[in-house]
Amino acid sequence: MVDLTSEMAGLWAALGPAPAHRARVIQFAAATSGEGASTVAREFARLAAVRARKPVWLIDGDLAQQGQLEAIAADPDRFGQLGKPAQASPDGSAFFVVTPRVTGRDGKPVPDSRLMTARPCLGGRLWVTRFHMEALRSGHRVEAIGEPRYWDALRPHAETVVVDAPAADRNDMAIILAPFVDITVLVVAAESTAANEPVALRDEIEAVGGRIAGVVMNRSTYRTPKFLKRLAG
Secondary structure (H helix, E strand, O other), X not given: OOOOHHHHHHHHHHHOOOXXXXXXXXXXXXXXXXXXXXXXXXXXXXXXXXXXXXXXXXXXXXXXXXXXXXXXXXXXXXXXXXXXXXXXXXXXXXXXXXEOOOEOOOOOEOOHHHHEEEEEEHHHOEEEEEEOHXXXXXXXXXXXXXXXXXXXXXXXXXXXXXEEOOOOOOOOHHHHHHHHOOEEEEEEEOOOOOOHHHHHHHHHHHHOOOOEEEEEEEOOOOOOOOHHHHHHO
């Protein structure tokens, strides 16, 4: 499995400590698929959980292609055993909406929040979410919603909330959530040469009021591409 502990320690130091009175919500996003944002988000969440005084939450925002829980379950040496699932919403809110509404066997609507659960690992220091896509049927759509309620409800229960957003070439979640998280970290694969996509994503996030904290180069032992200077500037 990929171990980015040293790289994530550098990112942790660059971001500084989380506020003592309020959980920090950090979104990891990439402009295009395959940049490795999910790996970086998972590794950062693990490092944060090891160092945290309160639990850290890893929100798997790729609702159509969930992968974080499976990856963590496959690496028990580094993440420990998974605990029992629990509801991932403290107050019944959600950061997504399913249309039309999912109905239960009794024909009654199922709240969107009940479609996402979370399981603890690292001895309860890290909680990882899973959206139950299997509950949806043909014709259902799930989309991110731009409002702060879910994040505000989760903050008292965590020290850091890490959001793994799907790549921007698949949907707009990273842009929709950007105003409601504290910072967004862009992830770019080391071998990337295209500049336009990540620069455009940065501009779109800033245009809606989001804050870009920096750029992480994934799988990087290479010379920094020239466009990253432009991206950071």
